[in-house]
Amino acid sequence: MTILSTKMFLPTTIKEVRERGWDQLDVILFSGDAYIDHPAFGAAVVGRLLEAEGYRVAIVPQPNWRDDLRDFTKLGAPRLFFGISAGAMDSMVNHYTANLRLRHDDAYTPGGKAGFRPDYAVTVYAQILKRLYPHVPVVIGGIEASLRRLTHYDYWSNRLKPSVLVESGADLLIYGMGERVIQQVARAMKNGYNAKLLRKIRQVAFLADEGYVARLDPERTIRLHSFEECTGDKQAFGENFTVIETQSNLMEPVATLVEPVGDRYVVVTPPNAALSTEELDHSFDLPYERAPHPRYNGRGEISAWEMIKFSVNIHRGCFGGCSFCTISAHQGKFVHSRSERSILAEVERVVKMPGFKGYLSDVGAPSANMYRMGGRDRSLCARCRRASCLHPAKCPNLDNDHRPLLALYEKIRAVKGIKKAFIGSGIRYDLFDDSPYLRTVLVHHTSGRLKVAPEHTEESVLRLMRKPPFALFEKLNADFHRICREENLPYQLIPYFISSHPGCTEQDMKALAEKVLGKLHFNLEQVQDLTPTPMTLSSVMFYTGENPYTHEKVYVARSQEEKRRQKSYFFSRPAEGSGSLRRGGFGKRVEEARNSREQSFHAGSEKRHAGPAESRNRPGSRGPHRKGPGHPQKGSGPKRG
Numbered sequence: 001m002t003i004l005s006t007k008m009f010l011p012t013t014i015k016e017v018r019e020r021g022w023d024q025l026d027v028i029l030f031s032g033d034a035y036i037d038h039p040a041f042g043a044a045v046v047g048r049l050l051e052a053e054g055y056r057v058a059i060v061p062q063p064n065w066r067d068d069l070r071d072f073t074k075l076g077a078p079r080l081f082f083g084i085s086a087g088a089m090d091s092m093v094n095h096y097t098a099n100l101r102l103r104h105d106d107a108y109t110p111g112g113k114a115g116f117r118p119d120y121a122v123t124v125y126a127q128i129l130k131r132l133y134p135h136v137p138v139v140i141g142g143i144e145a146s147l148r149r150l151t152h153y154d155y156w157s158n159r160l161k162p163s164v165l166v167e168s169g170a171d172l173l174i175y176g177m178g179e180r181v182i183q184q185v186a187r188a189m190k191n192g193y194n195a196k197l198l199r200k201i202r203q204v205a206f207l208a209d210e211g212y213v214a215r216l217d218p219e220r221t222i223r224l225h226s227f228e229e230c231t232g233d234k235q236a237f238g239e240n241f242t243v244i245e246t247q248s249n250l251m252e253p254v255a256t257l258v259e260p261v262g263d264r265y266v267v268v269t270p271p272n273a274a275l276s277t278e279e280l281d282h283s284f285d286l287p288y289e290r291a292p293h294p295r296y297n298g299r300g301e302i303s304a305w306e307m308i309k310f311s312v313n314i315h316r317g318c319f320g321g322c323s324f325c326t327i328s329a330h331q332g333k334f335v336h337s338r339s340e341r342s343i344l345a346e347v348e349r350v351v352k353m354p355g356f357k358g359y360l361s362d363v364g365a366p367s368a369n370m371y372r373m374g375g376r377d378r379s380l381c382a383r384c385r386r387a388s389c390l391h392p393a394k395c396p397n398l399d400n401d402h403r404p405l406l407a408l409y410e411k412i413r414a415v416k417g418i419k420k421a422f423i424g425s426g427i428r429y430d431l432f433d434d435s436p437y438l439r440t441v442l443v444h445h446t447s448g449r450l451k452v453a454p455e456h457t458e459e460s461v462l463r464l465m466r467k468p469p470f471a472l473f474e475k476l477n478a479d480f481h482r483i484c485r486e487e488n489l490p491y492q493l494i495p496y497f498i499s500s501h502p503g504c505t506e507q508d509m510k511a512l513a514e515k516v517l518g519k520l521h522f523n524l525e526q527v528q529d530l531t532p533t534p535m536t537l538s539s540v541m542f543y544t545g546e547n548p549y550t551h552e553k554v555y556v557a558r559s560q561e562e563k564r565r566q567k568s569y570f571f572s573r574p575a576e577g578s579g580s581l582r583r584g585g586f587g588k589r590v591e592e593a594r595n596s597r598e599q600s601f602h603a604g605s606e607k608r609h610a611g612p613a614e615s616r617n618r619p620g621s622r623g624p625h626r627k628g629p630g631h632p633q634k635g636s637g638p639k640r641g
Contacts (some may be wrong), residue, residue: 009037009293011058016076016325026055027186028078029123031106032087032094032117034296034304034350037289040313042142046182050285053183056081062109062116062291065124072128077136080189083182084170086121087305090533092156095119098529099560100156100501107307111474113302119156121432122148126168126349139185139192140164141174143330149175149205149267150244150259150456151227151237152534153408153543158239160543162227163259165207172198173205177316177331179283180272205268213258213265221245226260236635242538249321251382274317274336281342282312290353297312310353311362312346314338314408318366319373319398320428321388322360322455323466323537324501324530327366333387340408345416363412363445364425368436371405386536387473390430391466401406402435422447426496429476432467438476439483446491451495452476456504456514464503464554465553466537470515477520492514495522500530500565502552504543506565513569531565540564 011017012035015024025061027050031043038044047057056079063071087094087108094117095103100225105112118124127137148164151468163175171193174181179201189198201208213221220241227601230237240259247253253270253385260266275283290309292302315337320325350356367434375381375389376399389395421443429452442450456462456472480493495518500510516522534540537548546553558565 004295008289009035010044010051012061012293012295016074016120017058020056022056024056025049025058026080027057027077027083029059029065029083029131030058030072030086031059031061031085032121032125033061033085034110034305035059037291037293038305038309039284039286039288040088040239040311042088042178044288045179045283046083046141047081048187048288049183049283051177053186055186059494063125064288065118065128069128069132072125075632077133079138080186080434080461082120083127083192084125084138084140084145086125086144086590087117087142090144090147091117091119091121091152092295093531093533096156098531099169099563107304108298108302110302112303120144120167122164122170122348123168126170130169134180137171137189138169139172139174139182140168140170141178141182143326145170145173146175147326147329147533147535149173149222149268150257150535151230151240151261152548153539154534155532155542156315160227160231162261163205163207163247165205165266166261166264171206171306172205172640175205175268175330176201176203176271178203179274179477180279193200195542199267199269205266207264209264210265213267216258216267220254220256222255222257223257226256234544235548235551236565237545238540238544238546240552241535241537244535244547245329245537246385246388249387250385251334252380261610263632268469271332271345274334277337277339278412280336280338284338284346290349296620308361310350310356311364312343312350312360314343315365315371316362318370318428320367321386321391321465321466322615323541324498324533326533326536329535331366331446333389334381335370335373340411343408343410343546347412347415347418347421352413355456356417358417358419360412360418360421362424363409363421366424366425367428368423368425369402369405369427369431371408373400373431375399378625390428390467390468394430400431400433400435400571402437403432406435406437406440409440418563420447421445423475424451426451430472432476436437437587438479441488442480442483442489443487446489447492449482449492449494452496455496455498455507456501457515458504458508461501461504464541465498465501466539472613474520497527497532499527499569500557500563502530502556504566505555506557506562506569511567526565529563 006016007019011020014472029043029047033041033043035043043059047059050057058075060071094106096519097103106114106116109116115434122140126138126140145164150163151160154161173187174185181201185198188194188201198204199443224235224240224243230240244257247257248271255270258265259269284345292305296302315335317332317335319333320333321328321333350360375397377397380397389398409421423441453464455467457470459469476495484491497512507634530538532542540548541554542556545556557566
């Protein structure tokens with residue numbers, strides 16, 4: 001067994017800082033996840049990037065926010081700034097099921113223990129640090145901050161909430177994938193806090209006064225409805241979303257968004273262009289230890305790490321534009337891919353890892369088969385305002401050639417030590433056309449189950465989901481079984497479906513059951529009741545009861561009873577000669593897997609992982625059971641919404 005030294009990791013304690021001979025840190029990162037030094041975990045990526053630039057960086061994973069707050073003071077004040085992330089998932093999605101029940105485990109904490117991060121973690125961490133160190137800049141980022149940067153619907157409190165900047169008191173917010181931005185922020189602060197320089201950086205958000213907003217170029221500024229207008233008028237909130245989503249999906253955005261809240265303004269600068277292949281490679285090529293910090297030795301398995309430890313991410317971004325998914329909102333619509341060199345080098349590093357037995361668990365991405373895909377004519381892409389390149393129909397300008405990906409698969413199979421490289425990520429079957437991709441994946445890259453996501457069967461629901469017609473899944477199902485017969489493969493096709501999506505009625509669920517359970521004879525366990533996550537079209541429709549683009553009214557199953565009735569169709573079969581349903585089984589980790597899929601994937605700036613506080617970890621001191629979101633816990637930490 002390989003014994004790892006703490007010196008090989010970014011420091012997490014004052015002892016580890018002093019072992020490096022440092023008297024002060026430049027940046028201290030706080031994360032709701034355990035510290036796992038791997039490119040799938042945001043805190044590690046940010047820390048290693050800053051380290052490569054010469055900064056002294058430490059990480060405080062899962063600080064105890066309830067006690068005397070020593071986790072927030074043990075490393076002192078950094079020279080430049082505090083960086084905060086809730087972790088690779090929104091903390092509320094991490095904590096609660098779709099029916100608002102508290103989860104009893106956390107895949108990002110050793111031993112799966114729950115209760116090692118607060119609700120609304122970004123806000124709680126930032127409030128504490130601003131109270132303890134009022135003059136030290138606080139920079140927030142990651143998926144929780146990113147998707148809450150403007151007025152958003154919060155499912156857990158069932159109300160609109162203002163930008164997380166307002167409640168947290170943070171000085172700056174980085175949204176989206178933050179590698180390029182975090183380096184720019186560090187440079188801008190190198191000689192002290194410089195608001196003028198920071199506000200010129202793209203892909204950040206901050207609070208400003210009327211004077212600053214009045215000086216912005218009106219030709220490149222879009223004023224959104226205020227937070228107060230949105231709370232009084234659901235349609236105004238929906239209109240804001242259409243502007244935000246459209247601007248986020250532009251190839252060359254130039255507009256600054258301004259949203260009034262009280263007597264201040266949330267200012268959001270336009271996003272950066274996608275990272276170049278060289279920049280993305282650099283992020284993945286940094287000297288990660290590819291392991292959890294030794295502080296977690298003997299504390300139990302970190303299941304999110306175990307899931308991806310022998311996997312490789314090949315690209316970022318997704319042009320699918322699904323209404324319920326946060327991937328394009330966080331990673332971007334345009335796919336940016338790693339080079340073959342970088343990917344193959346990582347495969348060779350995985351081969352050398354302790355415990356590797358020859359099987360890559362996933363050669364994946366948000367959608368497994370978008371590697372090096374994009375518009376043939378980039379000038380057309382620059383003018384495009386569509387949220388999806390696949391809905392309502394595949395864009396004629398889209399180059400969905402699978403040959404670069406198939407060539408990559410072949411080279412991975414040829415790496416010495418690789419017995420099998422599985423595709424564990426979801427596959428977009430509406431990209432196949434006449435490609436041999438499906439046969440190649442089934443013959444060489446399937447462990448026995450192929451996962452796809454039709455999500456529903458009914459056209460009216462699929463249209464609101466921005467998903468392809470169900471007929472395409474039926475064709476896939478036929479092709480799958482034909483190839484399996486021809487190749488003598490005893491494989492299983494696993495479809496994902498969603499219940500209680502806006503526009504979905506109980507009658508729609510009945511029709512789904514008849515088509516999938518009856519006609520196609522699937523025994524469904526892969527199912528998820530919709531969780532309306534911030535800054536998605538689905539969450540906007542859930543809150544407003546209409547499609548914000550068309551103002552079409554949509555039915556919304558809001559009560560737990562409505563949700564239960566819809567979901568019941570997935571787990572039951574019609575009794576012989578009657579319309580009644582029998583309850584069936586449910587896959588244990590399906591909901592967690594779906595929520596992780598909706599958040600982000602192997603991101604360089606967020607995925608979902610975790611670990612406890614320090615050697616003085618007090619198991620009984622955190623994680624008392626709560627009745628539901630919004631119920632404050634006892635302790636000295638700040639109360640939550």
